[in-house]
Amino acid sequence: MxxxxxxxxxxxxxxxxxxxxxxxxxxxxxxxxxxxxxxxxxxxxxxxxxxxxxxxxxxxxxxxxxxxxxxxxxxxxxxxxxxxxxxxxxxxxxxxxxxxxxxxxxxxxxxxxxxxxxxxxxxxxxxxxxxxxxxxxxxxxxxxxxxxxxxxxxxxxxxxxxxxxxxxxxxxxxxxxxxxxxxxxxxxxxxxxxxxxxxxxxxxxxxxxxxxxxxxxxxVDDLTGLPNRRYFMGRILEEQERAHRREQPFSLMIIDIDRFKQINDTHGHAAGDACLLHFSRLVSERLRATDVVARMGGDEFCVLLPETLASQAAVVAQDLVSAVRAEAAEWRDVAIPMTLSIGIADWRPARSATISDLMHDADLALYRAKRRGRDQFAVSPDAIRAARVELFEAASAG
CATH class of the missing domain: 1.20.1070 (Rhopdopsin 7-helix transmembrane proteins)
Known part of the structure; x- marks a missing residue:
């Protein structure tokens, strides 16, 4: 060779x-x-x-x-x-x-x-x-x-x-x-x-x-850097499967920024974007590492709280409502006051609710908070009834 x-x-x-x-x-x-x-x-x-x-x-x-x-x-x-x-x-x-x-x-x-x-x-x-x-x-x-x-x-x-x-x-x-x-x-x-x-x-x-x-x-949402609707829906389905295996609850919060259209009309869409970023920062600072907050579109956000009952989620919701009310967004040296309306529902092993049912319940609770005057949260009636039943069963067992 x-x-x-x-x-x-x-x-x-x-x-x-x-x-x-x-x-x-x-x-x-x-x-x-x-x-x-x-x-x-x-x-x-x-x-x-x-x-x-x-x-x-x-x-x-x-x-x-x-x-x-x-x-x-x-x-x-x-x-x-x-x-x-x-x-x-x-x-x-x-x-x-x-x-x-x-x-x-x-x-x-x-x-x-x-x-x-x-x-x-x-x-x-x-x-x-x-x-x-x-x-x-x-x-x-x-x-x-x-x-x-x-x-x-x-x-x-x-x-x-x-x-x-x-x-x-x-x-x-x-x-x-x-x-x-x-x-x-x-x-x-x-x-x-x-x-x-x-x-x-x-x-x-x-x-x-x-x-x-x-x-x-x-x-990921381009503006806020938070997960988007696609990611959130996949994540909540995973959480449902996990919660079902471990027989543990989880909660869902649906959040709207009150009168967001008015903010855009008064200050412009750039100011509206600043408000969305301001809210994203505040909510991210107040959640656990295991919680998931996502922008679903416009001024609507969802928060997934693993291993959390609606009564526990209500404490988180109150903290968010108070924090946003207390700290206005800043845009070109102008303070823009903001408030939130939050609807809460929870998934429990005893219920056979689907994710669609859970989101519907949280959505109804959100509109209840809005009808009451905004700047507050509301808990799904089903979650309240389930909590009362658990309290009654616990008292009976005692």
């Missing part, structure tokens, strides 16, 4: 250049997704560094060889920087620059030794590869994409290590030239496929991040 290492080397450079263009396009269209810009630079540096070394070695130009090595090693640190950036962490791109400078200094120290130069090159690449693999497996969600990327990085580091070992063995006369060329061929293939797999894994990580961002957008 005729082994053309030069052809494989050209393939590596072309793949790096193509991947750099691909990451550049992704960065152009999805600039908010971290990592793409760093991985574009990583592949550019690998392509440029490899080309520089390919030109410098026949010319026996130590300067070009050192510059090429520095660029390739900096490129691998850029992979690590991009992974950190994807996670929203500081990239520490300065390390990539420093690594290139350190590489040049070390190569100057061992410039007369081929094994020394290759050791610097191999270790310099292995360090960011291993660091990135460890970060992927320890700090990121351990899915197929992160595992695949980590394995590709480790495979690349091992491939370079084997290449260094075969060089040492060849230099010491332990490995014939033909066998050494075979090792170079195999390790070059490992480098090619590990690079392709690494970039595929990184692309899958980006796709996973895009998917999660889309899911978040589909479940």
């Amino acid at each position: 005729i082994i053309n290492l030069s052809t494989l080397y050209i393939v590596v450079l072309l793949i790096s250049a193509c991947m750099a263009m691909s990451w550049g396009v992704l960065w152009r269209y999805y600039p908010t997704i971290g990592g793409s810009g760093f991985w574009m630079l990583a592949n550019l540096l690998s392509a440029a560094g490899g080309t520089t070394m390919a030109v410098g070695e026949p010319m026996q130009s130590l300067l070009l060889v050192m510059a090429g090595n520095a660029m390739v090693i900096s490129g691998f640190w850029m992979v690590w920087c991009g992974i950190r950036h994807l996670q929203g962490l500081r990239s520490y791109w300065e390390i990539a620059v420093l690594a290139g400078a350190v590489t040049v200094m070390l190569l100057l120290l061992v410039q007369e030794s081929r094994i020394g130069r290759n050791t610097v090159y191999t270790v310099g690449q292995a360090m960011p590869m291993v660091a990135a693999a460890v970060f992927l497996l320890r700090r990121m969600r351990r899915g197929m994409a992160s595992v695949l990327t980590a394995l590709a990085l480790v495979a690349g580091a091992i491939g370079n290590g084997v290449r260094l070992g075969s060089l040492v063995a060849h230099q010491e006369g332990l490995l014939a030239t033909a066998a050494y060329n075979q090792f170079l061929f195999v390790t070059m293939l490992v480098v090619i496929f590990s690079g392709l797999t690494r970039n595929l894994g990184l692309l899958l990580l980006v796709m996973d991040r895009l998917r999660r961002n889309l899911q978040k957008l589909a479940a």
